[in-house]
Amino acid sequence: MAERVDDRWFGDWIGYSAAATLASVLLILANPISGYPRTVASAGLVLALFPVYWFLARPSRAGLQKNSWRAWLYVGIATAVYFVAYGLNNWANIALFIVSPQFFLVLSPISAAAAIVFINVGGLLVRWLVGDLDPEDVAGTLGLTVLIIAVSIYFSNRITAVTKESRERGLLIQRLREQQREIAELSEQQGAAAERERIAREMHDTLAQGFTSIVTLGHAVQGELEADPATARRHVELMTETAQENLQESRRIIAALTPGRLAESTLEQALGRVAARFEDETGIPVAFRVEGEPRPAPPAVEVVALRVFQEALANVRKHAQAVTVEAELAYAPDTVGLTVRDDGHGFDAAAPRDGYGIDGMQARIREVGGVFRLTTAPGAGTRLTVELPSAPVEVTP
Incomplete structure (x- = not known):
């Protein structure tokens, strides 16, 4: 072959x-x-x-x-x-x-x-x-020819051998990288499956059982309203207590899913700490400011804003080679805006991308009904603008 x-x-x-x-x-x-x-x-x-x-x-x-x-x-x-x-x-x-x-x-x-x-x-x-x-040159020329043949074969063969070894090494490195990607994907899938299982178990052990009790009590009350009003009233009280307990449990589950930076602080405080941490780690100054009157936003929106800000600064760290970064958190009547601008070398936004950072940000923003805008060009820096709804987001099943 x-x-x-x-x-x-x-x-x-x-x-x-x-x-x-x-x-x-x-x-x-x-x-x-x-x-x-x-x-x-x-x-x-x-x-x-x-x-x-x-x-x-x-x-x-x-x-x-x-x-x-x-x-x-x-x-x-x-x-x-x-x-x-x-x-x-x-x-x-x-x-x-x-x-x-x-x-x-x-x-x-x-x-x-x-x-x-x-x-x-x-x-x-x-x-x-x-x-x-000439006849007297035959012996010397023949010996030189043999030497040239030997040297040519040896060095040419060595060059080819090195080329083959380099090719095999390159193929091995490529296979290792593919295996690393597969391992990372499997680990991510396993982590996501474990998290889904944990949340499902929490919901089954708390919310599902509570809702089952409420439904059972509701059916009982329907037959007791006229025959035994006192018992019906007691069952309504139990339904209220169970609903309150379920509400507390749902809040606890949501709190367990909330990023640690938002657990006990406002969004602007969390973003400020992220900016300060980035400046301490990279030495790149971040001019962070807040426009408008700060107010709480829906938890899902605050999580998206935090994650987008973290990813934007991560991209600046990895790719931009920027000298300064400017960030603004703006509160409007119906939206929460986030802008991150750097003076790095920029890039062609229409060119194919290897990473998932920008696509991941866009996916997060779409999930909460926000708007994502990216302005960049080679040598012109990058400006990322996000507008997120400040009203609660209804997630359809």
């Missing part, structure tokens, strides 16, 4: 090939030992190898498979071009620094090693055929 070429290193291979081709062409032109016409032709052939590799064997362009027909076609073209260029000028042998790594990129290790041996030995035969190899 054909092995997929690692195209994650595509940019580096192209950069290396371009640099090596340019250097080879310059060295050939700088050494016109066979005359300028032959030297220019030799340099032109070496230069032509780069576009051939770009259009034919470039992994990301052709979806190249190792040992595929495209790979062998490029190896054949590169070998033939090298032989002709080497026959025109001896300095063309430095083109081996171009093709040797490419052979290992597009062929399997054994096939690439065989191709490198062939192109080096073939180059020696080309020199002999053109009469450029």
Whole structure:
């Protein structure tokens, strides 16, 4: 089965090939030992190898498979071009620094090693055929050829091995990140399920039983209003007591779900503490002010305002690189407004986002019937404005 070429290193291979081709062409032109016409032709052939590799064997362009027909076609073209260029000028042998790594990129290790041996030995035969190899130079040239083959195979193979190890490491890191995301999602789901189970148990043990008692007493009162008014009156008193107890239990359950910062303080106090804590932790000053006459808002609205403020400051911490932050809590007759503005580098609001912070804020605000506005642009800072209803929110089942 054909092995997929690692195209994650595509940019580096192209950069290396371009640099090596340019250097080879310059060295050939700088050494016109066979005359300028032959030297220019030799340099032109070496230069032509780069576009051939770009259009034919470039992994990301052709979806190249190792040992595929495209790979062998490029190896054949590169070998033939090298032989002709080497026959025109001896300095063309430095083109081996171009093709040797490419052979290992597009062929399997054994096939690439065989191709490198062939192109080096073939180059020696080309020199002999053109009469450029003296008999007394055969031994030295042969030894140098063997050394070049060994070095080319070793270093090209090592480069390929490092590339493969890096690819496997990258795949492993990607799998680890995916597993971490899965674990985080499972943990979140498990935590949410546990919280739902706890709330359901609380409601079953308190509210549901109380409502059952009220319904039972209500049915009893219907038959006692005329026959036994005293007993009916007593049952009505019991229904009132049970309803009051249920009201207290419901308040206790709601209080257990309320953030700790709002448990014993007003919204403006809670936001002020969050701003002060952010300033202490980051060193970024937060100018927090309150407009209008403060008044209690529905608990759900105050929770949303607190969470949005926390998330906005968290985004400033992680992304904005801001110097200052301005925040305003404004009380209007029917709304509670929250504005957070920073002088950071901003971002493109229409671009795809990886995180869930902004989407999470929008979802929270929609749940309570609020309005969310975001104004930002690269280099222009970010302004987040929220308007929340100050009247109690009716949640439909």
